[in-house]
Amino acid sequence: MPKIYTKNFLKKVKQNEKCVVVTLSEDNESEVLNMKKNKNKQKAIKCPYCGAKTVIRDGTYVYGENSWIKKVCVCSRYPECDSFVGVYEHTGLPKGTLANSELRNKRIKAHKVFDSIWKKRIMDRDSAYRWMKDKFGLTLSQAHIGNFSDYMCNCLIDECNKVLTNNDCAQGVLL
Numbered sequence: 579m580p581k582i583y584t585k586n587f588l589k590k591v592k593q594n595e596k597c598v599v600v601t602l603s604e605d606n607e608s609e610v611l612n613m614k615k616n617k618n619k620q621k622a623i624k625c626p627y628c629g630a631k632t633v634i635r636d637g638t639y640v641y642g643e644n645s646w647i648k649k650v651c652v653c654s655r656y657p658e659c660d661s662f663v664g665v666y667e668h669t670g671l672p673k674g675t676l677a678n679s680e681l682r683n684k685r686i687k688a689h690k691v692f693d694s695i696w697k698k699r700i701m702d703r704d705s706a707y708r709w710m711k712d713k714f715g716l717t718l719s720q721a722h723i724g725n726f727s728d729y730m731c732n733c734l735i736d737e738c739n740k741v742l743t744n745n746d747c748a749q750g751v752l753l
């Protein structure tokens with residue numbers, strides 16, 4: 579089996595001319611191989627509904643000619659499997675997990691009622707996200723509706739409605 583070395587490791591070897599023979603123990607070798615496998619796994623996003631590969635396509639593919647979303651990450655079985663998510667233009671990374679139409683609509687509703695908390699100036703936007711993360715025990719990077727399940731969206735809508743009611747504002751979305 580060929581030996582695989584990390585780039586940093588090889589750099590260290592090159593810097594040290596006295597080092598002639600380099601070997602990795604079996605354990606290290608399998609560790610490096612696993613690291614490489616995991617790296618590839620992270621890149622390949624599978625559709626969470628059917629397990630098929632996903633592909634990056636123009637937003638027009640799912641939203642039609644007037645799409646304001648430039649790129650989407652979409653199930654390769656679309657439209658048979660109606661599962662996709664928008665992609666950030668600057669990083670090329672998905673804006674969350676892939677969602678079917680039911681979950682996409684639920685996330686839109688959850689965002690609307692959550693946004694009304696800072697739009698009505700009950701809290702500023704940053705504070706609203708901090709409130710959300712504390713409420714559900716999330717890290718700030720996890721406090722992202724694009725990653726929320728249907729259940730989490732319902733919990734958020736419920737909690738946001740309580741905040742709106744307590745501040746004498748009409749509820750955003752009724753469950």
Ligand SMILES: [Zn+2]
Pocket residue numbers: 625626627628629630653654655659660661
């Ligand atoms: Zn799919």
